[in-house]
Amino acid sequence: DAKTTQPPSMDCAEGRAANLPCNHSTISGNEYVYWYRQIHSQGPQYIIHGLKNNETNEMASLIITEDRKSSTLILPHATLRDTAVYYCIVRVGANSGSARQLTFGSGTQLTVLP
Amino acid sequence: NAGVTQTPKFQVLKTGQSMTLQCAQDMNHEYMSWYRQDPGMGLRLIHYSVGAGITDQGEVPNGYNVSRSTTEDFPLRLLSAAPSQTSVYFCASSYRTGSYEQYFGPGTRLTVT
Numbered sequence: 083d084a085k086t087t088q089p090p091s092m093d094c095a096e097g098r099a100a101n102l103p104c105n106h107s108t109i110s111g112n113e114y115v116y117w118y119r120q121i122h123s124q125g126p127q128y129i130i131h132g133l134k135n136n137e138t139n140e141m142a143s144l145i146i147t148e149d150r151k152s153s154t155l156i157l158p159h160a161t162l163r164d165t166a167v168y169y170c171i172v173r174v175g176a177n178s179g180s181a182r183q184l185t186f187g188s189g190t191q192l193t194v195l196p
Numbered sequence: 197n198a199g200v201t202q203t204p205k206f207q208v209l210k211t212g213q214s215m216t217l218q219c220a221q222d223m224n225h226e227y228m229s230w231y232r233q234d235p236g237m238g239l240r241l242i243h244y245s246v247g248a249g250i251t252d253q254g255e256v257p258n259g260y261n262v263s264r265s266t267t268e269d270f271p272l273r274l275l276s277a278a279p280s281q282t283s284v285y286f287c288a289s290s291y292r293t294g295s296y297e298q299y300f301g302p303g304t305r306l307t308v309t
Binding site: 114116123124125126127128131171173182183184185186 | 200231238239241254255286288290293294295296297298299300301302303
């Protein structure tokens with residue numbers, strides 16, 4: 083699995099876009115970028131994933147650079163409830179028959195300020 | 197959809213007691229798993245199931261049993277609780293085995309004294 087690098091912490095003003103970067107310079111062609119978050123005392127929450135095209139869902143957008151060596155998770159209008167640790171991980175895509183253990187690095191602590 | 201539900205939210209046990217942590221999902225997911233999360237240790241996989249009637253061990257299975265008689269339910273049994281099992285336990289599910297798109301329950305905080 084490719085290694086990822088994220089800033090340890092970021093602040094964002096409420097209502098503004100939060101842009102969380104992730105470097106994954108050793109990513110291989112069949113590896114996806116996944117984003118999770120964990121709000122304090124809650125279970126991890128899947129946000130979004132992508133291979134090479136930009137992706138958007140109801141929670142966030144994922145922008146992956148053309149060389150795929152980095153990506154940015156965008157929360158378009160951050161709220162106080164978005165304060166959490168955000169994890170970027172790089173893994174191969176779904177492959178039936180093999181259990182997948184989720185492991186996170188240290189992530190980015192995003193604090194949304196009022 | 198309720199998603200993944202877990203009960204109880206909190207539990208205190210004495211050493212040697214047994215109990216069952218409940219997990220249910222209403223998304224018709226094939227794959228279900230149990231993790232524990234300890235400070236500084238990240239998530240560690242205890243047991244997992246790739247379908248009804250099929251279970252297997254993860255990274256830290258000792259002291260825990262599981263069964264999966266239905267697609268929806270995946271209980272975790274602590275046979276004889278030990279202080280080392282004090283942790284937060286998360287149940288997770290995914291549509292397909294092998295997917296990293298996993299959905300987690302709210303967790304059970306267990307303290308063993």
